[in-house]
Amino acid sequence: MKAIGYHQNLPVDDDRALVDLELPAPVPKPRDIIVRVGAISVNPVDTKVRRSRVPAAGQAEVLGWDAVGTVVQTGAQATMFKVGDRVYYAGAINRPGANSELHAVDERIAALAPATLDDGQAAALPLTTITAYELLFDRLRIPKNGGAGQTLLVVGGAGGVGSILIQLARRLTQLKVVATASRPETRQWCLDLGAHAVIDHRQPLSAGLKAAGIEGVDYVAALTHTQDHYDQIIDSLKPQGSLAVIDDMHGLDVMKLKTKSIALHWELMFTRSLFETPDMDQQGQLLAEVARLVDAGQLRTTVHTTLAPIHAANLRQAHALIESGSAQGKVVLVGF
16 A cells, blocks of 8 residues: 655655655454545644654655545454445544555544545544543543633634634634634634634733733633743733643643642543543544534534645655644645
8 A cells, every 4th residue: 555654763854854655455343444544634743753752673654644535445354334424533643643545543432434524634634523522521531511701812823723722612612712813814714613712822921911901811711832931821820710721841840830820731632542441432533523523514614725646755844834833724635
């Protein structure tokens, strides 16, 4: 089968950073489904792993944690899908990725893809949707349809996670949603997705909030460059507020949270699949719920840039865009 991977950790402008491969088709584990991949999307985790994970000697590392495609085979104990079903999912970081024609994934973390979206539109959603959904409801523990009178600040609202988080918070809670964005086009993107207000994260967050008539926030979803905004986030949070973080913060000074009794939550959407937790199937269930909301017209895809076909040169271009820090919404690749 065709696949894209790498043999050594190289800068994205090196043609060898990601290369076209021919690999054996995957063999399903008992709870797996084998999917013929129709579209993939690229996330910051792809670029981080490409730069840091060293392939085994003589082996290629295949990345990719967002896919949509058609089930072509099921494992011996897999009962949730049948051959011919169109599914979408984010996969597991400790298994080969989805940048391949055929991909094996545990059925518990997959769901039927939204019927109203094409493959590229659907592939934009899984990883960021799971991250945003778990952040809101599992980490910050905001009740469904709850949050009335409270405010959520989304730092990095125009990125992949922010783009779906704004929508989920608006559709499934009563929170006031404030996003940060630094360019006119990303500001408008956040407003179009449903943000009540948008402030510029190049300026002090607390000053931007006050200019918008907001004295403090109850929750912060810090999605990017958290270290750069950390002191301002603390200043902006109300006493006994909550901070949820998804990016890497080396040397985090948790003592700064003590005076306000701020709760800190980490969100990693791979935790359930890494540890095969008893509630691992909740990821499939939440993707099914989101598919229903999409098909009902209540949520929209977050795709912004589409490349075709799926091959190494286009995937390198997608990685470069993610690494530039200027990506808006999601970057997807369609069709081998």
